[in-house]
Amino acid sequence: MFKQLGLIGCGLMGGSFALAMKQAGLVERVIGYSKSPSTTERAKQLGVIDQSAESALLAVSGADIVLIAVPVAATDATFRAIRHLVSPDVLFMDVGSTKRDVVDAARRSLKERAVAFVPAHPVAGKELSGVQHADAQLYRDRQVILTPLPQTLPTLVEKARAVWTGIGAHVRLMTPEAHDAAFAAVSHLPHLLAFAYFTGILQQPESEDFLALAGPGFRDFTRIAASDPAVWRDILIANREEVLRQSEYFRGALGVLEQTLRDCQGESLEALVQGISEARAQWRLGAPRRS
Amino acid sequence: MFKQLGLIGCGLMGGSFALAMKQAGLVERVIGYSKSPSTTERAKQLGVIDQSAESALLAVSGADIVLIAVPVAATDATFRAIRHLVSPDVLFMDVGSTKRDVVDAARRSLKERAVAFVPAHPVAGKELSGVQHADAQLYRDRQVILTPLPQTLPTLVEKARAVWTGIGAHVRLMTPEAHDAAFAAVSHLPHLLAFAYFTGILQQPESEDFLALAGPGFRDFTRIAASDPAVWRDILIANREEVLRQSEYFRGALGVLEQTLRDCQGESLEALVQGISEARAQWRLGAPRRS
Structure with a gap:
């Protein structure tokens, strides 16, 4: 389908x-x-990329598909570079x-060239970051949200849909605001809560004893507290108003x-816990509402 | 090792x-x-028990080991019954x-007979309750905390240790207060937070749309929100002072x-998230502090 992928950001x-x-x-x-x-x-050694480029612009040169996979706050600088x-x-x-924030940056930095940009958010991840944890199955059966700008070319939106569907993901379109x-x-509030919870534990003199006693419930509840600091700094700052709400x-x-x-x-x-417990028991990952 | 187990409460x-x-x-x-x-x-049909008793007292009759596995608030009534x-x-x-609360109930209701009681807390569970989810491996490689009373017979504490060790668990002794x-x-605060978080979602008109978009992070963070309402009512009320602290x-x-x-x-x-993320990444389930 594509000749050359230009990958900017060779992380997870x-x-x-x-x-x-x-x-x-x-x-x-x-x-x-x-x-x-x-x-x-490392990405080259692992066979994730075939060749390295010395700049973002050189990674784009000759590509017919480009994925920008950098922390959110670096997106604007990447747009300007390419x-x-x-x-x-x-x-x-x-x-x-x-x-x-990504759509604003595209408008500001790409201007009329923003027609070629299809903003995408694959709802997938791991608590382990870095290219050494890259996984061809990461997006399989996961949702990918596309939030095109009014001026984004519909043909490119359809191409984007085909790409994500082709690697096993389920595509959904939303406005950036609703997204x-x-x-x-x-997602963002649970991360903030997990960070706050873990901080509260670490602040106590008995924290080491406490952590030694923690079980499977703790393990799952705090998994997201091990997320990448730079990535979550950008997400939480960029979406702070909605997160605080x-x-x-x-x-x-x-x-x-x-x-x-x-x-x-x-x-x-x-009675409160009963309602919560039933609602949570009914929820299923990857069972999006049919609408 | 034992002839007859009297099981009071045939749940998970x-x-x-x-x-x-x-x-x-x-x-x-x-x-x-x-x-x-x-x-x-159902427990009988599933082969979990061999015979049913018509009362807690009859389940104890003839047993050389008794496990009381009822919601915490029902422990005192069980003590009085047996x-x-x-x-x-x-x-x-x-x-x-x-x-x-269990130790207090034992003192109050068993009086001098409390010498035979070894309070135990196996740190294990599932978000699914009920005997149909009973699992012979549930306690394997999990910690079990014993909190004997001053008058508990040391020979029975050692017997309790042998039992839990025999089914694959790791035993640790603590005071009820430290426990x-x-x-x-x-454990208790994470449950309260997961309940509060899920309630906050359900209170919003867009909750159904939100839930359809939730991914693996949400799944793990909220797993404990599906816990058994009666069990968690008792735990949170019994330990409310520590939980609120x-x-x-x-x-x-x-x-x-x-x-x-x-x-x-x-x-x-x-910087805050960096410290949290590193601490969480270092934590390992079932790696109790050697002390």
């Missing part, structure tokens, strides 16, 4: 995309660029977990639960 | 203990009692996730993180 997300594209036979060659030369070198080669005969995508509100709720819902609910404890209201507490 | 925890004891060849016969006759019937048969030639244990403080931190640490840490977002302090946020 970008590396997994390159591996998946190769495995699906959707691309012949991958040219990769990373800010750190050792990452690019904009002279951004044109509608090449499909440009990103993998950022926030979309309003950011939803992911503040189901979601945190207010959370604080309200926590306050109510705490009050049932203070008042020893076992029945109210059980 | 009790049923898994019975299966594990049988599989390890540590018991010949299991007599089970549950509040709900249909549970007892106390006439509690004697030092039988090993009595519970599986409650809180221990101060409850630690588990408020690593832990929640204050959490709220403080959340406030600091939120302030970095409001102030767009990317560097501070990254």
Whole structure:
């Protein structure tokens, strides 16, 4: 389908995309660029990329598909570095977990060339970052949200859909605003809460003893607390308004639960937990609402 | 090792203990009692118990080991129901996730017979409750905390240790107070937070759309929100003081993180997350501190 993938950012997300594209036979060659030369070198050794480029612009040169897989805050600088080669005969995508800031950056830095850009957010990840954890199956059966600009070429949106579908993902279109509100709720706030929870433990003198006693519930609840600091700095800052709004819902609910404890209201507490427990038991990963 | 296990409460925890004891060849016969006759019937059909008893007292009769596996708040009533048969030639244990309340109940209701009681908390579970999910491997490689009373017979503590070790668990002794403080931190608070988080989502009109977009991070973070309402009502109420104290640490840490977002302090946020992420990445389940 494609001759050459230009990969900007050879980490977990970008590396997994390159591996998946190769495995699906959707691309012949991958040219990769990373800010750190050792990452690019490692990606080459692991067979994630075929050749390294010395700059983002050189990674784009000759490509018919480009994936920008850098921390969200670096997207704008990447757009500026490559904009002279951004044109509608090449499909440009990103993998950022926030979309309003990326769309704003595309408008600002790519201007009329933004027609070639299809903002994408694959809802996938691992708590382990780095190209050494890249996995051709990372996007299989995961959702990918595309948030095209009004001016994005429909042919490129369809091409983007075909690419992600081709590597096993399920594609959905949303506005950047609806995307950011939803992911503040189901992803960004949980990360903030897991960070806060883990900090609260570490602040206590008994933290080492506590951690030695922790079980499987703790393991799963805090898995996301091991996420990549630079990635989550950018996501939380970029989407801070929505995240803080979601945190207010959370604080309200926590306050109510705490009050049932203070008042020893076992029945109210059980009724609340009953509703939550049933709703959570009904939820299934990868069972998107049909609408 | 034992002739007859008297099982009071044939749910996930009790049923898994019975299966594990049988599989390890540590018991010949299991007599089970549950509040709900249909549970007892099901436990019998599944081979978890060999025979059903019509009361807790009858389940104890003839047993040389008794496991009380009921919601924590029902422990005291169980003690009162069986106390006439509690004697030092039988090993009595519970599986409650809180221990101060259980120890208090043992003192109050068993009086001098409390010498036969070894309070136990196996740090294991599933988000699915009920005997149909009982699993002979549930306690394998998990920690079990014993919190004996000052008067508990040391020979019975050693017997309890041998039983749990025999089914693959790792045993540790603690005071009930230290136990409850630690588990408020690593287990009870995470449950409260997961309940509050899920409630905050459900309160919003867009909740159904949000939930359809949720990914693997959400799945793991909220797994414990599907826990058994009656069990968690009792745990959170019984240990409310420690849980509320832990929640204050959490709220403080959340406030600091939120302030970095409001102030767009990317560097501070990254430094905070860096420390958390490294600490979480170093943590390993079942790697208790050697002390």
